[in-house]
Amino acid sequence: MAQKWIYRLDELRSEHNDLVGKKCANLGEMVHMGMRVPPGFAISVEGYERFMSETGAGEEIRKYVEEAGESLRRVEKQVEAGRAIRGLIESKDMPEAMKQELHGFYDTLCETVGQPDVAVATRSSGAVSMPGQMETYLNVRGKRDVVRKVIRVWSSAFTTRAIAFRLEKKMEMSKAPIGVAVLKMVNARCAGVTLTVQPTTGDLSKVVVEGNWGLGESVVSGEITPDSFLIDKETKEVVSSTIGQKLRMVVYRKDGIGMVSVPKEMQSKPCLDEKELQEIVRIALKVESYFNMPQDMEWVIDEDMSFPENLFWVQARPAKYSKKKEDDSEYLAELMTRIFKM
Missing domain, CATH: 3.30.1490.20 (ATP-grasp fold, A domain)
Structure with a gap:
């Protein structure tokens, strides 16, 4: 058998x-x-x-x-x-x-x-x-x-x-x-990634959310500049946001997928509204707590459904990130060590 x-x-x-x-x-x-x-x-x-x-x-x-x-x-x-x-x-x-x-x-x-x-x-x-x-x-x-x-x-x-x-x-x-x-497949209005740590600094007090119109392949592949939001874990407030000039997006074709132009009226519009952003952060923090480690997650917002049932998750894995230095002196000490080894 x-x-x-x-x-x-x-x-x-x-x-x-x-x-x-x-x-x-x-x-x-x-x-x-x-x-x-x-x-x-x-x-x-x-x-x-x-x-x-x-x-x-x-x-x-x-x-x-x-x-x-x-x-x-x-x-x-x-x-x-x-x-x-x-x-x-x-x-x-x-x-x-x-x-x-x-x-x-x-x-x-x-x-x-x-x-x-x-x-x-x-x-x-x-x-x-x-x-x-x-x-x-x-x-x-x-x-x-x-x-x-x-x-x-x-x-x-x-x-x-x-x-x-x-x-x-x-x-x-x-x-x-x-x-x-x-x-x-989710009929994606928008999609993107969420990290419960800032990957370049190792700052564990923030959540990073990035997204674009259409399917998430454009964000994951790095082909476009997505919308980016930085959220404080404690207050849940948006610390900073950058709304990208989203010129291209990945959509369904009859067979497979393809890259198309974003309609002009959507190019400078945020792909997420406030309640969707907060729901993404809430669930991401729940998953981080569950696994007891920073997470790298992929989400999709369904075009055909209403909030909050429109939010789907297609990936969750441990996040890769740089270790945060305790203070400037630690950073300088490490930098000097590298210089003297050259």
Whole structure:
């Protein structure tokens, strides 16, 4: 009997990192916290392993690597290997039993939200950190496309950098501890990120909220200058705000997503109103308290819903930030140490 490889989000907790990857495990924990998370399901690392085994892709990758031998140490060969391995994986059909089970979970999701062929996002969920950003596919519709995009997420674990990393760490080339989150797309009026710490200074007394019109990919990718708000944790007052000249935004296309111009009347208008901003801060602080560490979170405001049900969360993870210096003397001492080491 094959091990279970697809899970409802409410079956998962943060300790299931090795089972479904960090993103999916955190989404499950967020569901248990009562946060609004887009409905969906998680494909486990076992799903990847089963696909590689049953299609023979894993064995073909091992043979390719064995034949390439020491030539894989060369960067140009790693680039070539990445293209070849990704092409190999994407040429395989998902085994019929796996395909039917995935179809069943997608059908259930469509029934739950009352939409046939509901649009979903397929997002990678790594169980361990690996270099090279694995791919996300947005606005995926229909069972056939969901299957195809899940396979493409799996294949995206074989970038040139990821291959070099495996070689350096002496990891088996065909192995990739990667899960996949399949989440209903939110009809985003705006989206962005929230950090419960100032990342450049390590100031833990402030919350940073950044956002733009449309989907959050424009904010996360750094392609535009978003609106930015700095909020004091104690008073909940906005300490400072910068309303960006938001010229471009990411929106749905018939197939996938695309970048379009922001209507002129919206370019200098804040993408969040006061009550939405305060609700984002309230929940972010609740999550920080729950995990007892600063958080880096991604949120989406639904165009079709009213406040507060319009706020959804699609990511929560520990924030990366610089350590705050206790005072100027500590900073100067560290600076002088660096100078004398030069």
